[in-house]
Ligand code: BYC
């Protein structure tokens with residue numbers, strides 16, 4: 194079989210030869226009903242009978258891997274797809290630098306690999322759970338379709354990690370696969386593993402922020418795991434990244450369209466002061482300061498996903514050849530980092546400053562810095578949109594010491610500009626920087642569904658282009674009565 198093409202003859206579409214791998218096929222077929230049950234109970238609320246114009250992966254050829262068609266979500270063909278193997282690939286970093294990559298799990302790195310795969314797997318269904326109520330307030334059929342596209346693909350990403358667990362980790366892999374369906378986002382007794390994945394996604398602006406900031410952490414982590422010396426993990430992550438691009442597109446354009454609509458409404462109404470929140474809100478659009486607060490929240494929740502700035506876990510994973518750096522193979526150094534240093538932003542005697550740390554233990558900080566640079570580009574593109582309308586306002590990323598639960602700054606309070614604050618001042622001023630109850634209520638009041646093809650809620654602009662080049666009035670979701 195050509196690795197580029199996906200076998201759709203088995204119940205589980207795949208390009209990993211499942212038809213000839215009876216043990217793993219059976220394990221996955223045993224897991225399948227539990228997955229469908231999870232999708233039914235914890236996936237999107239409603240719309241399960243609706244026809245959604247979705248893309249499905251039919252190949253792993255980057256030039257044409259997807260096919261678009263109307264699908265009922267429970268009938269989506271969740272498949273197991275690995276990017277093509279790279280001939281003679283060598284481990285690109287760490288103690289095993291230059292050795293051939295592993296096709297099986299090396300015994301000494303088994304526990305570490307399993308932990309990383311489980312954490313990665315845990316985030317995927319968590320995000321679907323977080324977004325499950327959004328369908329009923331979608332601002333258009335176009336947006337509804339994008340939400341569901343993201344949801345089914347996050348479901349597929351869970352399959353991707355479950356395949357690795359079932360194929361390479363025997364009985365404990367099977368148990369972990371079952372546990373992935375048992376934890377639930379926000380649950381008091383069995384929550385999801387990482388902080389941001391237990392937060393609510395209460396409205397569509399949060400959804401767009403999440404897909405911009407949190408899916409982008411996904412991108413950075415997947416890029417690092419795509420460097421792994423464990424080749425099946427590398428190939429899995431490489432294919433996931435092709436899907437991930439659309440998730441971040443949904444976030445970036447969603448925020449861009451929201452910002453655009455707000456600015457246009459302000460200009461049309463002759464409002465010059467973007468901070469006149471009451472006047473802007475009276476137009477039925479989300480004021481820019483509130484958009485900034487949502488940005489502050491989701492950026493900082495996502496920063497926590499990088500773990501502690503200084504981390505022996507990260508150093509061990511790198512040394513072991515298990516998790517590399519962003520674009521590892523393009524970096525010009527020895528890829529071992531035994532003597533290198535990296536500047537880390539730390540709290541030293543009550544002052545925030547850069548301190549040189551061994552580069553090996555500073556890998557989380559480095560990845561987070563790469564992430565921040567990636568985020569900044571998106572913020573700059575939104576600022577260009579604002580500037581073009583003539584409104585005088587700029588969005589910005591808050592300081593990394595602001596609103597943190599993990600790492601160097603977890604025990605202090607800081608303003609969005611990074612000035613340290615005492616607890617009382619923080620409590621008093623918190624609502625200047627993070628969405629307040631009132632902000633949330635206002636946004637919620639705008640979340641009225643629009644289900645007529647080609648129409649959009651008043652708080653968001655239409656997209657410039659349709660999905661799959663469809664015209665503006667295309668019926669992306671045929672809602673079942
Ligand atoms: N919340 O040395 P430390 C995605 C724990 S998103 C709770 O600081 P390490 C997606 C940590 O587990 C990408 N706990 O950090 C996006 C450890 O606990 P144990 C998901 C946290 O290990 C949108 C302890 O603190 N993939 O795909 O170097 C939609 C000390 O750890 C948190 C990955 O994350 C937290 N935020 O780095 C859908 C990749 N942070 O073991 C999907 C795999 C740390 O001592 N994961 N802890 O009990 C990793 O590479 C690492 O586990 C982390 C943490 C980067 C997450």
Ligand code: FE
Nearest residue numbers: 317347350411
């Ligand atoms: Fe994902």
Ligand code: FE
Nearest residue numbers: 408411437440
């Ligand atoms: Fe994603």
